[in-house]
Amino acid sequence: MTILLSNAEARRIFLARQGLSTPPGRLLGKAGLLQLIHDIGFVQVDSIATVERAHHQILFSRNQTYRREHLTELLETDGDLFEHWTHDASIIPSEFFRYWKHRFRRKEASILERWSKWQGEGFDATFEETYERIAAGGPVLSRDLKTDEHKSGGWWNWHPNKTALEFLWHTGKLAIARRENFQKVYDLTERVVPAHHHEPDVEHDAFVDWACRSALTRLGFATHGELAAFWALISPEEAKAWVETHRDELRPVAIETADGDKPRASHAFADFPQNLGDIPEPPARLRVLSPFDPLIRDRNRTERLFGYFYRIEVFVPEPKRQYGYYVFPLLEGDRLVGRIDMKADRKSGTLDVKRLWWEPKVRASAGRLEKLEAELARLAKFSGLEEVRYLDGWRGEGG
Secondary structure, eight states: OOEEEOHHHHHHHHHHHTTOSSOTTSOOHHHHHHHHHHHHOOEEOOSOOSSSOHHHHHHHHHOTTOOHHHHHIIIIISOSEEEEESSSEEEEEGGGHHHHHHHHHHHHHHHHHHHHHHHOTTTTTTHHHHHHHHHHHOOEEHHHHOOGGGOOOSGGGOOHHHHHHHHHHHTTSEEEEEEETTEEEEEEHHHHSOGGGTOSOOOHHHHHHHHHHHHHHHHSSBOHHHHHHHHTOSOHHHHHHHHHHTGGGEEEEEEOOTTOOSOEEEEEETTHHHHGGGOOOOOSSEEEOOTTOGGGSSHHHHHHHHOOOOOOOTTSOGGGOSSOSSEEEEEETTEEEEEEEEEEETTTTEEEEEEEEEOTTOOOOHHHHHHHHHHHHHHHHHTTOSEEEEOTTTTOTTO
């Protein structure tokens, strides 16, 4: 029998699975940080630092006792996390590394084919030389290998050693040992990811089973397409076949959408009904999310569950932007209630708030504004800024 899940229940379930329902002031610690990343699956890394790097803000929005040095230790000293690709560059628990070995094998042939068209014949000439250089000499930055005759013209015209580094990383032969000013430092994978995370090898069916089960656990409910997209490790066809094979372990659920449209047919584990009574209420606090937060990564799911349309407009010409260059979603309780355009001014030590937009039917009450201002003060402090500066007209019309 299909379970009909109300929109409010669905939102709360997803928020809980994505680590947004626990008290944000509860002491986290390093072990708690590792558990948090394990529970949500991965944390996306991005180079833009309009206010704060994406991975730091994603973690801070879930727990405001988060400390950057704990993440650095887990990545660079303990080897409990590694950096690689999901749908984009991400920080991932190292205990999942053995499953990424399937990604490495799958990607190698396709990368060789695509990059040969992009870079031209002989693009792989420095692969072995680059690997041997790192094996003998230790970790390197891309710039350490660049010579004058091989100047880079951007990502579309990498110098040969940069191409080698990226290929060797994408196929698992190299790993990111650390970052310096956000530049990758490459080393042999066996020197970065502890040996016990490499074994045992996982055969194909067990790999697909893990990818689907672990995705469904973190999503709460999902279509087969959403299962495939979560880690971006398997194809929709593989996920669909897994669902068909495991019907006896799954339960059909229909998810009520935010706009009251036809409920979305999805899958959940068979014990799903027993878990519904334990759905936690998320904190009422208003929180600022990173544009790369995993809660909103799947834009279509975000619109269905929250009735919230969001796109990053970084690459949209300024006259055509609806909101701004890098606008942050606002989460209050179990609702996405608005968005805010702001930027850190490091010279003046201020978090400059440019513009605020509330969603339709969200009232700009004094209490809501107080919660927003309190959160902005917390974010400014976390980002090493001295104060929040509200620019003229930041509240929009009538503001």
